[in-house]
Amino acid sequence: MIDFLIKSTLSLVVLLAVYHLALEKEKMHHFNRLYLLFSILFSFSIPFITIEVIQEVSSPEASQNIITMEGSSTAVLEDSTNYWLIAVWSLYTLLTLVLLLRFILNIIKLTARTKSNPTIDYKNSKLVLVQEETLPYTFLNSIFINETDYHHRKIEAELYTHELIHVSQRHTLDILFIETLKVIFWFNPIFIFYKKAIQLNHEFLADEKVVKSHNNVPFYQNLLLSKANANPTYYLASNLNYSVTKKRLIMMTKTTSPSRTVLKKLVLIPLFTGLTFLVCTKIVAQETKTTKKQEPSKTSNIFDDYYNNTTFKIKDEKGKVTTQKKYKELTPIEKKAIPSFIPKKEPLPTPEELLAILKKGASESIEIDIYDPKNQKVKKSEGETHNVSELTENPSYPEGMEKFYSFVAQNYKIPTQANLKGKIYVTFIVEVDGSLSDIKLLRDIGYGTGEEAVRVLKLSPKWNPGKVNGEAVRTMYSLPITIQSKI
Known part of the structure; x- marks a missing residue:
């Protein structure tokens, strides 16, 4: 999870920085809209891409699973419970649910406004006539306007054109998408900046259409400035007076040459390629044979x-x-x-x-x-117990001792005691048929740790018995178990 957050955030920051430095000031708003949305999707997918680069290294072969103790083995058990992690996830879940509830309530409120107020069909959209004083704003295919202003024809044609672009180009879907991400990744501020960039691009698109349709830039600029101080609307809606800044006013009169836009688009190819190799490359070491091996x-x-x-x-x-x-x-x-x-x-x-x-x-x-x-090893009388030193073949777990350690670790329940650490010593007899009997606790560290070790050993599958000159015999076996609690 941490790896995903680091890689995706790095990609999001780089791509947003490139947008502000190279693309935002250019008059290619449709491309910029796609770029911003694709940057988010690309950044979420990049942690799942791995490009392996094999690098040969010289290293002697290391011997594994070396056990120098005869007749005994050690199983180390660690408590995997991490209460700090549980606390962090609980806090994340709580805040996410609060933000999700706020998000859903705002959608319900806007939908309820559409149903509770008079509506008029208008050019593939729906005009919703509300009572409060407000500038026109858009949510999905609904344009909310003041009822009195509508009946007295106080709403300029440029404003209708502006809001219709938000409807026809489905700008609300972009906002809902980024708001959903903000709910899930509320701890990451990068999505706040992405939402601002996306909304400003929406306004560039709407302004561009108004300028082309009405061909009166000074009038439209003055109209925007006169509406700039109006009360803000819902954060899920597209509204006319969003960020009426020098950027929007300058963009209306700016032109960009086709060759310049093509060049900037081509530069993005090595950008995405380089970012992929930077974030996704994984060096895999491949050992080569050496004398030491x-x-x-x-x-x-x-x-x-x-x-x-x-x-x-x-x-x-x-x-x-x-x-x-x-x-x-x-x-x-x-x-x-x-x-x-x-x-x-x-x-x-x-x-x-x-x-x-x-x-x-x-x-x-x-x-x-x-x-x-x-x-020859001397075999004791029938039924007597042998020590490991008296055997020609030691008893063993059928699949190897590593599998036995795994069996103990999977079945052992560590007590919920803080800073619990120490060793438990148990002995048992491996019978002629491989079953474990006479399990005794020699020493424990309290809190039920020894009793739990005895319980787990009673569940053990049969072993391969110890042998003297090829004949199976009863064998005494000892097992230390190390307890390390992370609490």
Whole structure:
């Protein structure tokens, strides 16, 4: 929303500034009317346009989701409730409703005036005869005039012509459009200036028609000046004495060459194009391969290279070789059973000696016996609980721990307590079938945070159980949960 307001307002300010500097003083009022309306529509659409510019950058690949704790994970929960935002939206809604009510009441009042007063059909419009002293003004296809002045023929023909232009060119629709925007975006003053520019352009259009029809500029100018101090009418109506200033009087006698208008119109093409690229361009970084990018897999590459020419002979329970594999084909348990390539001596080899060993490579054939007692984990009696350090395979959430964190965050309800921050510690047992049992709260920070953690864990789907030598066992698991309230 903020991005929309910034981009649209920037576009509105630039286009209105161009209008005042280059277009307002030129006698091309129909084009200017379209320009002002199009500028608003263009500015509202420009935030939704994105032009991506790809820029290559060199960056090493970063390892993600690194967990250094064995047998435990941390889920961080943050309260997303923002009461300042709620207060701002509530204030906006209240003021918008007040302005909308005022807007609707003015429309109803003008419509009621049309129905409650005598009307006369007049050249595709309707003359509404009102009792109060007022200058002619227009709303939609109705021209409101004083009844006494009408019957005594005190209203000049130029005034009828002026108001008929407002009717025939539907100037009221422009005003209703900009007023609707002012109701929605009441906090943005730029629409006040757009309304002034649009209304003044309406008067330029009406004045131009009067001058062409009656061909008496001095008389019409004096007529406008004589009516300039009359009482203002409804802000939704087009009225004769709007902004009777030097601008209107000068515009009546001004001429603009066709070549000048064409040139100024052509200049607007690069203006809109440049504004689009300025506001809508988004630089997208595209990483290129670098030497550092391979660093996260450096350890695995060392073993791949070291055992590149080695054939591993896998023994069964009876100590017989049953299959042969390359290093990449070994299971995690089989890799753990590979004899260490570091010599058992004191002191340990220096980095230079270790590098020489790695460069030399492993022998062509190595036997692996995962059933050798020294490679076996001791399985406890049936039903007893194992710690993570006693397992050959740790328990895990089926879709990965990131999905488990998301599950906890989505289901955990943070108490409405200000400045609530701290850690909750819980333990549970991952059963042989993957279900969670014996959920215990070791420590909480009060306000029901621990009880809520226990409730959420009871909703958890089944896990993949921990294993010892490929057999599922009951496993004790711990989980810290960090609470961070934004209230």
